[in-house]
Amino acid sequence: MTPVDPILWNDWHPVAARCMLDPARAHETMLLGVPLVVTINADGTIAVQRVDHAAPHQDERYGLVWVCLGTPTREILPIPEADEPDRPIVVVGSVGVRASGPRVIENFLDLGHLGYVHARYLGDDPHTRVLPYTVEPLPEGGIIATQCKMFQPQASPAATEGFMVDYIYKVERPLATCLYKANPVQRDRFDIIFLIVQPVTEETSIAHPLLLCLPDGTTPAALRAFQQTIFMQDKPILENQVPKRLPLADGAELPIAADKSSVAYRRWLSAIGLTWGVIRADEKARAA
Amino acid sequence: MSGLQPGVWYAIAAEHDLPKDHVYRTMLGGHELAAWRSTDGAVHVWEDRCPHRGVRFSLGEVVGDELRCQYHAWRFGKTGACTFIPAQPDLKVPRTIHAAVWPVALSAGLVWSGIEPTGAPPELPPGAVLRAIPIARAAASVAHALVKEPLSGLALVLQPLDETATIVRGIALDDDLVRADHALLALRRRLEQAA
Numbered sequence: 001m002t003p004v005d006p007i008l009w010n011d012w013h014p015v016a017a018r019c020m021l022d023p024a025r026a027h028e029t030m031l032l033g034v035p036l037v038v039t040i041n042a043d044g045t046i047a048v049q050r051v052d053h054a055a056p057h058q059d060e061r062y063g064l065v066w067v068c069l070g071t072p073t074r075e076i077l078p079i080p081e082a083d084e085p086d087r088p089i090v091v092v093g094s095v096g097v098r099a100s101g102p103r104v105i106e107n108f109l110d111l112g113h114l115g116y117v118h119a120r121y122l123g124d125d126p127h128t129r130v131l132p133y134t135v136e137p138l139p140e141g142g143i144i145a146t147q148c149k150m151f152q153p154q155a156s157p158a159a160t161e162g163f164m165v166d167y168i169y170k171v172e173r174p175l176a177t178c179l180y181k182a183n184p185v186q187r188d189r190f191d192i193i194f195l196i197v198q199p200v201t202e203e204t205s206i207a208h209p210l211l212l213c214l215p216d217g218t219t220p221a222a223l224r225a226f227q228q229t230i231f232m233q234d235k236p237i238l239e240n241q242v243p244k245r246l247p248l249a250d251g252a253e254l255p256i257a258a259d260k261s262s263v264a265y266r267r268w269l270s271a272i273g274l275t276w277g278v279i280r281a282d283e284k285a286r287a288a
Numbered sequence: 289m290s291g292l293q294p295g296v297w298y299a300i301a302a303e304h305d306l307p308k309d310h311v312y313r314t315m316l317g318g319h320e321l322a323a324w325r326s327t328d329g330a331v332h333v334w335e336d337r338c339p340h341r342g343v344r345f346s347l348g349e350v351v352g353d354e355l356r357c358q359y360h361a362w363r364f365g366k367t368g369a370c371t372f373i374p375a376q377p378d379l380k381v382p383r384t385i386h387a388a389v390w391p392v393a394l395s396a397g398l399v400w401s402g403i404e405p406t407g408a409p410p411e412l413p414p415g416a417v418l419r420a421i422p423i424a425r426a427a428a429s430v431a432h433a434l435v436k437e438p439l440s441g442l443a444l445v446l447q448p449l450d451e452t453a454t455i456v457r458g459i460a461l462d463d464d465l466v467r468a469d470h471a472l473l474a475l476r477r478r479l480e481q482a483a
Contacts, residue, residue, distance in 0.1 A: 129374070212352050240344040241344075242337050256373060
């Protein structure tokens with residue numbers, strides 16, 4: 001068996017959303033190949049158990065239940081905006097996807113697919129040109145892409161017309177990413193969308209999107225439905241990528257300038273030595 | 289790992305599996321393949337994977353004489369070369385961006401491919417190409433069973449999908465297509481039920 005990646009083993013990952021737990025039924029899931037059982041009592045107390053081992057480190061934040069299977073080397077991903085009083089957190093719901101975690105994150109960063117996979121929502125033909133943007137390393141690790149711009153016909157449920165949307169993307173942990181997107185009403189402020197991926201096995205994941213949007217009259221249900229629609233458009237693409245694990249070797253796939261953030265993400269994963277859900281540069285590609 | 293013999297032509301589809309605008313997905317010796325037709329009727333067999341981000345071409349769309357990847361709408365022409373990248377419409381596409389093209393031949397109503405196949409595909413008697421019957425057995429055991437108990441009135445070709453499964457295609461040598469089809473189904477039952 002592949003030794004489990006120490007970076008992910010000692011990090012925190014979401015394993016369930018509180019709003020999806022039911023006292024009448026234990027929630028069975030898996031993290032890094034380890035089966036877990038999540039239960040909630042009638043009084044709302046949540047417990048995560050391992051079948052084969054003492055209970056793992058666990059906590060709850062942003063409406064999600066988080067687990068660290070190893071020894072936590074750092075805090076749960078900090079989201080400072082979660083403390084802003086006018087920014088409710090909307091848990092979109094957990095979506096299983098037969099793709100590796102890094103493939104799911106890379107797709108979230110991708111600008112070139114918006115006009116096709118999300119046509120008439122987040123982009124549209126012929127406005128498919130990816131304008132130059134900037135990618136830089138973050139001081140604490142990870143990457144940030146700024147000055148991203150995309151014409152969007154329906155940027156959010158509240159958008160009444162298409163407009164040029166400004167984006168900033170950040171990847172602060174190998175399997176957590178977020179974007180800052182100009183709010184369609186208050187165009188000088190940002191809505192924030194997080195995508196945190198639960199690595200189930202090397203080739204399967206559960207995506208946990210979170211919305212931290214400024215209230216604009218859209219109900220949480222409408223926000224959730226919009227985001228689920230978007231994710232359901234990505235899912236068949238993700239499940240048809242071959243190989244399932246993200247190849248990190250330069251030249252394994254053929255990026256162009258528009259794919260700058262993908263290149264930076266892959267190089268960062270290589271540099272920190274991530275092994276889970278990737279084909280390392282020094283490893284010969286296994287058959288898909 | 290593929291179990292394919294270099295130099296050999298394998299039937300990977302029937303011609304009637306490839307109507308206009310369809311991308312046909314199949315496997316040969318563990319390799320995923322996508323087959324499609326350009327407007328001149330020519331058939332193209334490619335590795336079922338866009339070289340950009342690895343998305344299966346079979347998810348994509350035939351647009352005229354090009355195959356368009358479903359992820360970023362990159363277009364690939366008949367030679368396999370990428371012709372257009374919508375994210376960078378002014379880019380002169382580098383020649384290195386290319387689909388992995390497999391050899392192709394059409395004969396006896398079948399589409400043939402393989403690893404560096406030589407000569408022409410095997411000669412087959414004229415007749416109707418029956419529907420493909422997948423059998424959950426390696427090609428070697430299917431071939432072995434057919435040697436032991438040949439099926440009469442049929443010419444057969446085998447497509448090894450991977451190490452565990454094979455497609456059998458029959459060409460009916462008489463007009464009794466139902467009988468020929470039943471013979472193939474009986475073969476499948478016999479092989480799959482055998483321990």
